[in-house]
Amino acid sequence: QVQLKESGGGLVQPGGSLRLSCAASTSLFTLYIMGWYRQVPGKQRELVANIGNGGKTTYGDSVKGRFTISRDNAKNMVYLQMDNLNPDDMAMYYCNAKNLALRENYWGQGTQVTVSS
Numbered sequence: 001q002v003q004l005k006e007s008g009g010g011l012v013q014p015g016g017s018l019r020l021s022c023a024a025s026t027s028l029f030t031l032y033i034m035g036w037y038r039q040v041p042g043k044q045r046e047l048v049a050n051i052g053n054g055g056k057t058t059y060g061d062s063v064k065g066r067f068t069i070s071r072d073n074a075k076n077m078v079y080l081q082m083d084n085l086n087p088d089d090m091a092m093y094y095c096n097a098k099n100l101a102l103r104e105n106y107w108g109q110g111t112q113v114t115v116s117s
Contacts, residue, residue, distance in 0.1 A: 001106075002024055002025060002026040002032070002097050002104070002106040003024070003025040003026075003106075004022055004023070004024055004025075004095040004096070004097060004106055004107065004108035005022065005023045005025075005095075005108060005109075006020060006021070006022050006093065006094070006095045006108045006109065006110060006111040007020070007021050007022075007023075007111060008020040008021050008111060009093060009111030009112045009113045009114075010112075010113070010114070011114045011115075011116065012085055012113070012114070012115055013115070013116070013117050014085065014086050014087060014115055014116075014117055015084055015085065015086075016085050016115075017081070017082060017083045017084075017085065018082045018085065018113060019079060019080070019081050019082070020036065020079065020080040020082065020093055020095075020111060020113075021077060021078075021079050022034070022036075022077065022078045022079070022080075022095030022108060023076060023077055024076045024077070024078070024095075024097055025076070026076065026097070029073055029076040030053045030073050031053070031099050031102070032053075032097040032098060032099050032104075033050050033051070033052050033053075033097070033098045033099070033100075034050065034051055034069075034071055034078040034095070034096070034097055034098075035047065035048070035049060035050030035051070035069075035078075035095075035096040035097075035098065036048040036049050036050070036069060036078075036080045036093055036094070036095060036096070037093070037094045037096055038089075038091035038092065038093045038094065038113075039091055039092050039094065039110075040090070040091045040092070045094065046060060047060050048060050048063055048067060048069075048080065048093070049063065049067055049068075049069035049080065050069065050096070050098075051069045051070065051071050051078065053073070055071075057069055062088065063082075063089075066082065066083050066084045066085075067080060067081065067082050067083070068080070068081040068083075069081075078095065080093070082113070085113075085115045086115060087115045087116065089113060089115050090113060090114050090115045090116070091112075091113060092110040092111070092112050092113075093110060093111050093112075093113055094107050094108055094109075094110045095107070095108035096108075
């Protein structure tokens with residue numbers, strides 16, 4: 001069982017920046033693809049970005065060039081740097097840990113990001 005705890009959400013003005021953090025409680029952190037997803041009411045949860053153990057990253061089309069995902073395997077942490085935020089980025093952001101071989105998929109409780117002037 002992997003527990004994920006997000007932090008760093010909040011209110012930001014359009015054009016501003018936020019950095020989300022996710023702490024994972026597992027000694028096998030490097031076995032997981034770590035990701036960030038987001039969801040707004042009435043819509044499906046969508047991929048924002050993910051990162052493999054070797055650093056390979058994938059980004060959703062709407063955030064490419066504005067968001068950067070990174071991980072610190074020594075600290076069991078994954079981060080999402082969000083720049084040039086706009087109102088379409090407003091959502092609940094969830095941390096995800098996935099290991100396809102082990103068929104494991106874990107979610108954090110989410111952190112709210114609000115973009116408003």
